[in-house]
Amino acid sequence: MIARIFGLSAGISVVALVIAYLYLGWTGLALCAILGVLEVSLSFDNAVINATILERMSAFWQRMFLTVGVLIAVFGMRLLFPLMIVWITGGLNPAEALRLATNPPPDGQAYFADGQPSYETILTEAHPQIAAFGGMFLLLLFLNFVLTERERTWLTWLERPLAKIGKLDQLPVVLASVALVLCAEFLAADDIRATVLIAGILGMVTYITVDGLSSLFMSDGPEHDEPGPTRATKATGKAAFFLFLYLEVLDASFSFDGVIGAFAITSDPIIIALGLGFIGAMFVRSITIYLVRQGTLGEYRYLEHGAHWAIGALAVILLLGVKYHIDEVVTGLVGVAFIGASLASSIRANRRDSRRSDTPSSVNA
Template identity: 70%
Template sequence: MIARVFGASFVVTILSLVVAFLYAGWSGVALCAILGILEISLSFDNAVINATILERMSPMWQKIFLTVGILIAVVGMRLLFPLVIVWATAGLNPVDAMDLALNPPADGAATFADGSASYETLLTDAHPQIAAFGGMFLIMLFLDFVFDDSGVTWLSPIEGPLGRLGRLPGASTVVALAALVTAAQFAADDATVSVLTAGILGLFTYLVVNGLTGLIEQDEPDDSAGPSEAVKAVGKAGLFLFLYLEVLDASFSFDGVIGAFAITSDPILIALGLGFIGAMFVRSITVYMVRAGTLSEYRYLEHGAHWAIGALAVIMLVSVDENIEVPEIVTGLIGVAFIGAATLSSIWANRRDAARQSASPVAD
C-alpha cells in the first residue's frame, strides 16, 4: 500500500528536482528540497485534519482531492496566490508582480535603487491581513472541535469544561471574534481596519463552507451503496467537502508561503518545493492515514492535531503585531509536540485496554 499511495509523490519529487536543476542548477535543487522538507514537517497536523475529512468523502472525491486538488494547491496557493496578494495590496497586476518576483534587487536588498519595494517586501507587508484571515479560519476549526461535548477527551481537565462551554449557542464564534478584536488592537494603526476585515472574511468563509457542507451531507445520503459507504459524501456534499479541504489547505499554507521567503524569493522554486513536493506528500500522508485506519488506531491523534491547529491559529493572530515574528521552526515544533504527545497517549491507552482485556476472566 505504501508504494501505491506514495509512488506518485516520489515521481513528482524527482521530476520537480529535475526541473529545479534545469531552472537554477544545483542550488535550485538544494533550495527546492529544503522547501519540500519544510512544507512536510510543518503540515503534518494539516494531513491529520485532512484525513478526518477525507474519510467522509466518496472514493471519487478522494481521487479528485489528489488530482485537481494538488493543482489548486500548487498553481493556486503556492504560485498565483502570492501574486494576487501583491496585486491587491500594491496595485501591481499579476504579470508585473511575476516580473518583480523573478527579478529581485541585487544582494537580497528589500528595495531597488529607485526606492521601490521588492516582491518579498510587498508580500511580507501584507502578512497581518493574511494572518488574520487564516488565523480566524483555523481558530474556528479548533474551537468547534474542543467545544463539541462528544464525551471523548484527551486533555480532560481542559477539554471537559470547554465541551460544556460549547453548549452555549455561538460560543465558538464569540470567542473567535474576541480573539480577532484583541489581535487587531496590536496591529499597526493603518492596518487595524484591514486586519478586522480580513479576519471577519476568514470567519465568514469558515461558517459558509462548513455550514453548507453539513447541510448538504444531511440532505444527500448515499443509500445506494453498502452500509460502510452510506455515510460517504457524494454529489454536492462531496463538492463542498472538497472546497472545505482546499480552503483549509490555503489557511495552512499562508505562513508557509511567506516563511519560504527566508529561504528564497523565487516563485518558481517556491511552487516546486512547497507545492509539487511538499503538498503532494502531505496529500499522500492524508490518504495513507485514511486507508490504514490510523485515526481509529490512534484515538487521540485527531485531538492532538486540533490542538496543534489551535496553537497555529494563536501564532497567526499574535503575528498580526508587526513587532512579533515567530520563527517557522517554533510553529513546526509545537505541531510535532502535540501530535507526538497524542500518539503516545493513544499507544498507552491501547496498552491499558489490552491489559484489562487479558486480565478480565473469560466466560466459558
C-alpha cells in the first residue's frame, strides 16, 4: 500500500533531481532537494486538511483533485503564480518577467545597474498583499472551525467556550474583519495600507463565496449514509466542483509563504518549481491519499483539530508577515507542533478506550 501510494512521488522526485542536476549541476541538485524537503515539512497540515475535504467528495472528484488539481498546484502555484505576480506588480510583459526570473543581477543584488528591481525584489515587495489575501482566507477557515459547536473537542478548555460564543451569527466574519483592520492599521506601511485592505477583503470574499456555494449545492444534493458512527454526504456535480475550487484556493493560501520563502534559498524559478512542485507538492499529494485511504483521520480523532489550529497559527503568521519577516522554519515547526500534539492526544485517547473495552464488566451473580 505505502509503496503504491508513494511510488509515483518518489519516481517524479528522482526525475526532478536529475533535471536540476542537468540544469545547474550539483548546486542545482542540492537546492532542489532542500526545497523539496522544506515543502513537505511545511505542508503536512495542508495534507490533513485536504484529506478532510476529499472525504466529502465522490471518487470521481477525488481523482480530479489528485490529478488535475495537483497539476495546477505544481505548475500554477509554484511556477506561473510567481511570474504573474512579477508581471502584474512590476508592470512587465510575461516575456520580460521570465527574463528577469532566469537572469538575476550579479552577486545577488536587489537591483540591476540600470535601477530595475530584480525578480526576487519585485516578488518580495508584493508579499504584504499576498500575505493579506492568504492570511484572511485561512483565518476564516480556522474561525469557522473553532467557533462551531462539535460533539468531540481536543482543547476542550478552549474549544467549548469558543463554540458557545460562536453561536452569535456571522461572528467569524466580524472577528476576521476586525483582524484585517488592525493588520492594515498597525502592520501595513502607509503607502500600501489600502492595497493590504483590498487584498484581505478579496481573501474573505473568496472564502465566503466558494465555501458558501459548495455548502449550498451539498445541501441540495442527495445524501448517502455510510455505515458506522458518522453520516457522510459525498459531493458530486456542482457541489464537488466548488469543493474542488475551495481546495485549489486553500492550497494556494498554504503555498504563498513557501513560495516567497523559497527565495531565501534560490531565486531561480526552475529550481523552485522542481523543488516545491515536482517534489514537495507530489509528496503532499501522496500523504493526502494515504490519509484518505487508510482512514487515518477517523482513527486519530484529534488530527483534524490539530490541523485547524495549525491553520490558525499560519494565518496569524501570514498577517504578521505584512510587516515582519518570520522564518519559514518557525512556520513549519508551529504546524508540526500542533499536528504532533493532536496525534499524541489521539493515540492516548485510543489507548484509554482500548483499556476500558478490555476491562471485564463486573456483574452480580
